[in-house]
Amino acid sequence: MKKVQNNLDDLFYLILKVPKKKDKKKINFNNLKTWDSINHIKLILAIESKFKVRINPDISVKLMSYQEIFNFLKNKY
Numbered sequence: 001m002k003k004v005q006n007n008l009d010d011l012f013y014l015i016l017k018v019p020k021k022k023d024k025k026k027i028n029f030n031n032l033k034t035w036d037s038i039n040h041i042k043l044i045l046a047i048e049s050k051f052k053v054r055i056n057p058d059i060s061v062k063l064m065s066y067q068e069i070f071n072f073l074k075n076k077y
Contacts, residue, residue, distance in 0.1 A: 004051075004073050011046045012066065015039055028065035040064075051076070 012018040016034045018027060029035050035043075044060045047053070047069065053076050055063070063069045 001074060001077075004077060005070065007050055008047075008066070008070060008073065011043060011050060015043050015046060024066040026066075030064075043069075047073070 009018075009020050009024065012024060012027070013020050016032060016039055018024060018032070018034075027035075029040065040060075044055055044063070048055055051073055053073070055072075059072070063072055
């Protein structure tokens with residue numbers, strides 16, 4: 001799970017500019033200024049590419065926090 005977390009942290013840094021060392025457990029779409037609708041799409045596409053998963057659009061609109069995304073990926077591995 002540490003590898004999943006590290007890869008996800010990398011994507012949050014690259015796309016949303018969240019420092020890697022920052023605690024991300026409470027980060028969500030509503031409290032992070034850089035997490036807008038365009039960056040959400042970029043993040044979902046990057047997750048699909050990095051983790052080799054397909055995220056249904058109906059699911060992607062529910063993945064609105066770091067913790068929800070991490071839990072989704074945890075269930076895939």
